[in-house]
Amino acid sequence: MKALLLIAHGSRREQSNQEVFTLVEQLKATHLAGYELYQAGFLEIAQPSILDAIESSVNEGASSVVLLPYFLNSGNHVVQDIPNIINQAKLKHPNLAIHVTEHVGASDLMLDLIVGLAKKS
Amino acid sequence: MKALLLIAHGSRREQSNQEVFTLVEQLKATHLAGYELYQAGFLEIAQPSILDAIESSVNEGASSVVLLPYFLNSGNHVVQDIPNIINQAKLKHPNLAIHVTEHVGASDLMLDLIVGLAKKS
Numbered sequence: 620m621k622a623l624l625l626i627a628h629g630s631r632r633e634q635s636n637q638e639v640f641t642l643v644e645q646l647k648a649t650h651l652a653g654y655e656l657y658q659a660g661f662l663e664i665a666q667p668s669i670l671d672a673i674e675s676s677v678n679e680g681a682s683s684v685v686l687l688p689y690f691l692n693s694g695n696h697v698v699q700d701i702p703n704i705i706n707q708a709k710l711k712h713p714n715l716a717i718h719v720t721e722h723v724g725a726s727d728l729m730l731d732l733i734v735g736l737a738k739k740s
Numbered sequence: 741m742k743a744l745l746l747i748a749h750g751s752r753r754e755q756s757n758q759e760v761f762t763l764v765e766q767l768k769a770t771h772l773a774g775y776e777l778y779q780a781g782f783l784e785i786a787q788p789s790i791l792d793a794i795e796s797s798v799n800e801g802a803s804s805v806v807l808l809p810y811f812l813n814s815g816n817h818v819v820q821d822i823p824n825i826i827n828q829a830k831l832k833h834p835n836l837a838i839h840v841t842e843h844v845g846a847s848d849l850m851l852d853l854i855v856g857l858a859k860k861s
Contacts, residue, residue, distance in 0.1 A: 631815075642850070646854060690812070691844065692749075692759050693753070695751070733746070735847060737774075
């Protein structure tokens with residue numbers, strides 16, 4: 620079973636965290652991404668943590684976990700913090716396949732998305 | 741003259757800030773968004789600040805400025821900090837038209853973008 624984890628920073632503002640859970644529900648509902656399990660995981664502040672989300676995916680039967688960083692820039696969170704957490708998870712689950720995709724800001728579609736917003740004003 | 745300001749958080753990692761300047765250059769190069777002037781502005785840490793970017797747009801002849809928040813969630817930065825800065829700018833430039841678009845994470849294209857990244861793995 621293959622799990623997709625949408626990995627976000629986490630906010631003190633609950634609505635902001637809720638937006639991440641909503642995206643996960645939408646991803647699940649589209650049936651387009653091709654995973655059996657979808658979860659949110661937060662780097663800081665909000666719950667579940669990334670490690671908890673991985674743990675819970677394993678408990679639900681995942682043998683492969685793909686982390687998708689919901690971050691715009693290749694700042695320290697993307698370059699250091701998330702890889703460090705993945706290393707911790709690999710130590711704990713040596714038989715689990717863990718991959719990480721490009722972060723959201725690295726997508727080829729980002730420029731189109733920004734042009735779309737800019738043209739609305 | 742109408743200016744588009746891509747408003748980002750700002751990072752201690754210079755490459756992360758450089759990505760924002762690169763996006764601004766790409767926006768300018770596409771000629772698709774329909775503005776005469778394109779600039780980056782940062783909420784924290786990096787330069788120019790949002791207020792400096794507005795000031796510099798005015799100095800270059802902008803009579804209208806559109807701020808596009810390069811943020812994923814409606815956290816405190818989007819809901820409080822950016823509106824506060826816009827209010828300061830309006831006090832300083834009472835004849836300048838200042839608008840703000842939806843933030844990047846609120847775009848209808850975000851789900852497609854995430855599905856695209858998820859399918860690559």
